[in-house]
Amino acid sequence: MADLINLFIDDVAVSVPKGTLIVDAAKRADIDIPVFCYHPKLKPVGMCRMCLVQVGRVKLDRGTGQPVLDANGSPEIAYGPKLETSCTTPVEPGMRVITNTDLVKRAQKDVLEFLLTSHPLDCPICDKGGECPLQNLTLTYGPGVTRFDYADKQHLDKHYPLGELIFLDKERCIQCARCIRFQDEIADDHVLGFYERGRKMQIETMSTPGFDSKFSGNTTDICPVGALTTRDFRFRARPWEITNVPSICPHCPVGCNISLGTRRSAKGGGEWEILRVMPRQNEAVNEIWICDKGRFGHHYARSQARLQKPLIKKEGRLVEATWEEAFSLIADRFRAANGKAAGWLGDRVSNEDAWLFGKLFREGFNSAQLVNRPHVAGLDLVARYGVGVGTNLGNLGQGDVVFIVAGDVEETAPVHMLRLKAAVERGAKLIVANARETKMDRYAAISIQYQPGMDTQTVYSLLASVSNQQSAISSQVAKFAPSDNKIKAAGQLIAEAQNLIVMLGDERPYPVMVQGQYTDAGRALAQACANLVVATGHIGKANNGLLPLWPHNNTQGVYDMLSAQGAEALSGEVKALYLVGTDPIGEGQNLPPTDFVVVQELFLTPTAQQADVVLPALAWAERDGTFTNAERRVQRYYKALPPTGQAKADWEIFRLIAEKFGLKWSFFSAEGVMHEIAAQVAAYAGLDYVCLAETKEEWPPVGTSSDLYFGGTAYDNRGGVGAQTKSLFEINGRSELKWIEPPPPSGQSIEPRRLNRPGTLIDQSAIYEVRLRAAELVKIEA
Amino acid sequence: MLTEIFKGLSITLRELFKPPVTIQYPEIKRPVRQRFRGRHELRRYADGLERCIGCALCAAACPADAIYVEPAENTDAERYSPGERYAKTYEINMLRCIFCGYCEDACPTDAIVLTDVYELAADKRRDLIYTKDMLILPPPSGKPGTPQQVAEGSYPRSILPEGLVSEP
Ligand code: SF4
Ligand code: SF4
Ligand code: SF4
Ligand code: SF4
Ligand code: FES
DSSP: OOSEEEEEETTEEEEEETTOBHHHHHHHTTOOOOOSSOOTTSOOOOOSOTTEEEEEEEOBOTTTOOBOBOTTSSBOEEEOSSOEETTTOBOOTTOEEEOOSHHHHHHHHHHHHHHHHHSOSOGGGOTTTTSOHHHHHHHHHSOSSOOSOGGGOOOOOSOEESSSSEEEOTTTOOOOOHHHHIIIIIIOOOOEEEESOGGGOEEEEOSSSTTOOTTTHHHHHHOSSTTEEETTTTTTOOGGGOEEEEEEOSSSTTOOEEEEEEEEETTTTTEEEEEEEEEOOBTTTTBTOOOHHHHHTTGGGGOTTSOOSOEEEETTEEEEOOHHHHHHHHHHHHHHHTTOEEEEEETTSOHHHHHHHHHIIIIIIOOOEEEEESOOTTHHHHHHHBOBTTOOGGGOOTTEEEEEESOOHHHHSHHHHHHHHHHHHTTOEEEEEESSOOGGGGGOSEEEEOOTTOHHHHHHHHHHHHOOOOOTTHHHHHTTOOOOHHHHHHHHHHHHOSEEEEEEOSOSOOOOEETTEEOOTTHHHHHHHHHHHHHTTOOSSBTOEEEEOOSSTTHHHHHHHHHTTTOBOOOSOOSEEEEESOOTTTTTOOOOSOSEEEEEESSOOHHHHTOSEEEEBOOGGGSOEEEEOTTOEEEEEOOOSOOSTTOBOHHHHHHHHHHHTTOOOOOOSHHHHHHHHHHHOGGGTTOOHHHHTOOOOOSSOOSOTTOOSSOSSOOOOOSOOOEEOOOHHHHHOOOOOOOOOOOOOOOOEEOOOOTTOOOTTGGGOGGGHHHHHHSOOOOEEO | OHHHHHHHHHHHHHHHTSOOSSOOTTTSOOOOOTTOOOSEEEOBOTTSOBSOOOOOHHHHHOTTOOEEEEEEEOOSSSBSSSSSEEEEEEEEETTTOOOOOHHHHHOTTSOEEEOSOOOOOOSSGGGGEEOHHHHBOOOOTTSOOSSBOOOTTSOOSSSOHHHHSOOO
8 A cells, every 4th residue: 555645535534545536535535426427447537527526735835846834834725716526636645625615515506407407307217216326416416496497408319229238318318428438448349429419419329230249238237327228127117126136147157246136027927027137246256247148148037938847758758747756767767777877967057056966976876977068178277276366357457467368258258358458457468369369359468369279389389488497398398489479478478477367268179078988179278278377386376377268157166066076977888867957969969878868957958858857947046056156256146036836946856866865965955055065175165155145345335325426226245245265276285287288270160159149048038139149150160 | 760760861862853973874975075085096198198107106105015016118009108108017905005195195197096985895805906907097088098009209208298287
């Protein structure tokens, strides 16, 4: 905390770091200065004049440059002739700011009166009504009456779709440009702009299709009025009628903290429904942002197509059955399989589910043939050398380096992209290596484009240029010494890096199953990345290590749970196969030959159609549990909706099956399962549902229940910020370099993961369909 | 002793020939006070459109949490009320209602009003949840009901001038 500046705001002494704006300094002292255009996540623009204050500065003697002292010997303060915008003025030593004089109050009243000359009297029908900064500030600071003629109000289009998801009410807009600035500064999709001028000024989309950004929904949150609404929530309910339940986004490995706004609705047949998804502030994970998939991809939880009851195949057809019938049949067949049972576990289920699945196989089915799907190489390496405890992309800056290889951050972990872009602006350096161009190249200090399939070789070239120290693999690495200056420069950056995060992408060959065994495809790159962080010593510390771009929300957690229970790949004959939350047949793959297939799912997927028994599981919003994100932060989500049909939580199904094997497990809640995980998995030691629910004060305090200035909409985090687990290296200090000869390009055609690719879950969001259709699918070679 | 009994009976006898204070309900009904608050109704404008804009302020004001409103968006092809928003679902649970009239006070369009109807008994709880169909008045004679198909852009505001005039 070097360079603290002392000043007085309304006679309260405040000390803040140099460069702080007056408005933020006041906030530190719990003094609210009203703002509209200012947002602590955006650069100040001084457009709305709501934040005017009186500023006095220390008077300096022109000749000596020394403060002029008054009779008492204290510096004289000179107040400016005019009010100043506190959102654009940085603090100065000895400054005196006054926020509550008549002059200031009058200015606030006038600004509000001006704003309201064009603002419609829409509060009763406005979706922001109830959590609207304009309402709040008008009530607190505004004049009681207006001198303007009602008939003179500005009338503009009230139903203007900017894109297929976001609607604009041009009358309500107060031209603060927060939406434009979010798109320009944070999302870096320059798709919004102003059009016309004066009272007619309006927001316009500059892209085709309209509002073409993966982050468009965030503008509806930061808009200080109800000018921007989402198609999902538009006219669905008043904010105070909603029950907000803390949750974790179930889509990608960022693990954004979200709130599910639920309500019993007539539209949903009198059932509880999710009306909107809002970000929940967690400055270490998603700050206050989420992507559009997280915001609009919740509809699967309340889809009509959900499985309601267990199904059993009789005479070639799946017919409804009771749980008891299904459990008995499963118990009989898995008992008969006599250890020749295998389990395929999708990586979207919770940690608790994954743990009990493994336990059921160990203790009940007497088998360890468990695979997590989709199978990606390097899970073990990430568990070992993943980013250290305390990692926060929001802390990266000067001297830190992030190396992204074979991945497209915006498509696979969108919110990481926002945070990395911001890190680059704070001085961090980005090195991007890929076979094709991605959005991250825009921020890269060095972009390396390699020939398809040459990912691993590129990483070793980089490593060769970083160090010439003797190590277990240095002779092999030396063969890849680069001739390319770019790679040399990148090596130089890494050599000088204080902190280094290596983001391991998945645009590499995928392991495929050959005779029951997964191939090692993609492994070489993961090992190369691990070697890079190990050889350079960037492991076991905050903001150092591997950060993978995994396919789903709990890829890491499912791996952690299964590997801790000694899971091994399929090794022999499989007589009975149990699939949970995964659809290999729908993805064009085959099941291993087997006599009996159980599928536990939300929907009747192509794989489920082939099954002998189909068990209906609860969706994430209908139950509680934990997910582990790519940074290995374990985060808790809560039950927001009642169950669909007779569906049960995955972990509960496993417990009931275990009962059929005479196993008396005493788990009656997901919380109970977490206790066992904490006791048996080293990295999860000490975790429980209480500590995962702990929250902390966040800075900036955006739109929490006590603050309605910066955000307006509530980002309150009442569900916990989660806890990061230790990497194995942090636990046992063991690291090693291992050589895997980089394979020559395989020529395998791969389709890089896109955020908006169709899939079993996202297909249920009808409003998102346009995005899914619009997303161009690229194919590359690996 | 005896005199007391006769005294008492004489009162009975006198009252017997006075006109009764009770009335023969339900054959005869007593007029209610002017500001009596009874069963609600949802009103319409003269052109048949609904006044209610689905703002749920009545529900917010209701101390008994008796009102449920679910809004939806109007289009010119299917217009229920002026402006953008209308009440797709509007229910009052008469079992919960305490007839305080706060809903009427809260309503920005004078859509919900309490009438003088007090005969609300029913023998099923379900029947005491009054739906929008039960609450809304029929359109004025000769006017269409809702939804109406109207010329594009003819109802840009949520309240008609008629609604801005407060009535007795
Ligand atoms: S739409 Fe909202 S965020 Fe954008 S300029 Fe208008 S008021 Fe500001
Ligand atoms: S970035 Fe990922 S986790 Fe976050 S909201 Fe989007 S899909 Fe969900
Ligand atoms: S009269 Fe009072 S209790 Fe009854 S619905 Fe209206 S606000 Fe609620
Ligand atoms: S009756 Fe009045 S207060 Fe209630 S929803 Fe309709 S317009 Fe709003
Ligand atoms: S000018 Fe300072 S908040 Fe808008």
